[in-house]
Amino acid sequence: MQLEKYQIQSHNEPQLSAHYRKLAYLEEELGDTEQLIEKLTAFQIAIPSWALGTGGTRFGRFSAGGEPRNLEEKINDIGLLHALNRSSGAISLHIPWDIPQDTLAVKELAASHGLRFDAMNSNTFQDQQNQEFSYKFGSLQHEDPKVRKQAVEHNIEVIRQGIELGSKSLTVWLADGSCFPGQLNFRKAFQHTLDSLKEIYAALPDDWKIFIEYKAFEPNFYSTTVGDWGQSLLFANKLGPKAYTLVDLGHHLPNANIEQIVSLLLMEEKLGGFHFNDSKYGDDDLTAGSIKPYQLFLIFNELVEGMDTRGMDHAEDLGWMIDASHNVKDPLEDLLQSVEAIMLAYAQALIVDRAALQTAQIENDVVRCQEILQNAFRTDLRPLVAEARLRSGGALAPVELFRSLQIRSQLIQERGLFTMATGL
Numbered sequence: 057m058q059l060e061k062y063q064i065q066s067h068n069e070p071q072l073s074a075h076y077r078k079l080a081y082l083e084e085e086l087g088d089t090e091q092l093i094e095k096l097t098a099f100q101i102a103i104p105s106w107a108l109g110t111g112g113t114r115f116g117r118f119s120a121g122g123e124p125r126n127l128e129e130k131i132n133d134i135g136l137l138h139a140l141n142r143s144s145g146a147i148s149l150h151i152p153w154d155i156p157q158d159t160l161a162v163k164e165l166a167a168s169h170g171l172r173f174d175a176m177n178s179n180t181f182q183d184q185q186n187q188e189f190s191y192k193f194g195s196l197q198h199e200d201p202k203v204r205k206q207a208v209e210h211n212i213e214v215i216r217q218g219i220e221l222g223s224k225s226l227t228v229w230l231a232d233g234s235c236f237p238g239q240l241n242f243r244k245a246f247q248h249t250l251d252s253l254k255e256i257y258a259a260l261p262d263d264w265k266i267f268i269e270y271k272a273f274e275p276n277f278y279s280t281t282v283g284d285w286g287q288s289l290l291f292a293n294k295l296g297p298k299a300y301t302l303v304d305l306g307h308h309l310p311n312a313n314i315e316q317i318v319s320l321l322l323m324e325e326k327l328g329g330f331h332f333n334d335s336k337y338g339d340d341d342l343t344a345g346s347i348k349p350y351q352l353f354l355i356f357n358e359l360v361e362g363m364d365t366r367g368m369d370h371a372e373d374l375g376w377m378i379d380a381s382h383n384v385k386d387p388l389e390d391l392l393q394s395v396e397a398i399m400l401a402y403a404q405a406l407i408v409d410r411a412a413l414q415t416a417q418i419e420n421d422v423v424r425c426q427e428i429l430q431n432a433f434r435t436d437l438r439p440l441v442a443e444a445r446l447r448s449g450g451a452l453a454p455v456e457l458f459r460s461l462q463i464r465s466q467l468i469q470e471r472g473l474f475t476m477a478t479g480l
């Protein structure tokens with residue numbers, strides 16, 4: 057199904073006067089908001105191809121029905137999201153969950169929705185049918201060179217597919233590690249991984265980046281070979297200028313200060329991209345901003361400050377993606393909520409009074425520092441984010457429109473109740 061312009065317009069129409077009233081109040085408070093709206097309009101968050109179906113745990117999975125049955129339907133779902141919020145203009149593919157059968161047709165379909173191809177993701181954490189060697193004991197770190205070779209070749213194949221689609225980056229997340237003390241020689245595992253990554257790096261086109269994603273634990277529960285930002289940074293530094301660290305918000309040990317990690321990675325020019333989600337305990341993959349919205353804001357505060365210091369383009373110079381799972385919510389509604397939360401945190405970071413904060417920091421005025429940050433965090437910027445959406449042709453209230461048009465029921469009618477999207 058496709059959203060028509062008139063459907064969005066007739067949804068927006070009755071809400072316009074209330075919207076402009078709220079916006080006028082914000083303009084009075086903030087002064088000129090044009091630049092802010094421009095930045096918000098340019099900011100796009102990629103949707104992963106594996107997050108369009110219902111997620112699950114090892115205890116079960118409760119489908120909402122109407123899940124996309126193939127890559128084309130996934131692209132259509134993201135097209136719907138983008139039509140609603142105008143901020144989801146990219147798709148990130150996981151190979152081999154979503155191998156394009158007809159690359160040209162897939163590219164055309166994506167372009168018809170205004171979507172580009174964000175980072176490609178390789179998968180050496182699962183065994184695939186007809187695969188010669190198993191990844192049970194790791195992939196790039198494996199003791200057996202034949203397993204490492206197979207995993208390297210898979211990554212190179214993913215790069216090849218990405219080139220055809222117009223992607224510019226490869227994200228490597230490894231499940232490699234160990235479950236028990238003594239199982240692994242840490243140094244050997246690191247060296248093997250580095251050597252394998254070097255081979256993958258050598259296959260990267262000049263204008264590509266490789267993102268090394270770290271994760272503290274799971275599926276290995278004693279050690280992970282790329283377990284934290286330090287290990288990822290070591291790999292990225294040893295690989296060269298096209299290699300960067302990727303921060304997935306759910307991949308830290310409890311209470312880690314992610315905003316500080318972000319700040320230092322940016323300083324080192326080694327922050328590559330983000331996987332947004334939220335969590336209470338571990339890699340819970342919940343809706344961005346649903347548990348710790350203040351942390352999300354503090355992360356964006358560092359991002360904006362660090363990127364501005366280096367003269368970076370907020371929209372273009374880092375990879376922005378959601379990596380969440382939807383166990384109890386409609387996947388599309390959940391993604392709309394995540395995008396909104398990310399846009400809000402970004403907007404709040406944009407209005408932080410940087411000059412005042414710097415002065416307060418120099419004067420050790422701790423109270424003032426907190427006031428400045430919390431003033432921004434507590435300003436309701438939803439009308440500003442909505443205005444950016446409105447100007448780009450999106451809906452003032454995307455989730456409401458999704459519901460009033462009964463999009464899920466239509467998808468169920470089209471695709472059936474018992475369809476299952478590929479992914480975790």
Ligand code: PSV
Nearest residue numbers: 177229269304331339379480
């Ligand atoms: C691993 O937990 C991860 O965050 C990686 O980014 C994977 O590609 C993705 O999740 C798979 O769902």
Ligand code: MN
Nearest residue numbers: 269304331379
């Ligand atoms: Mn991730």
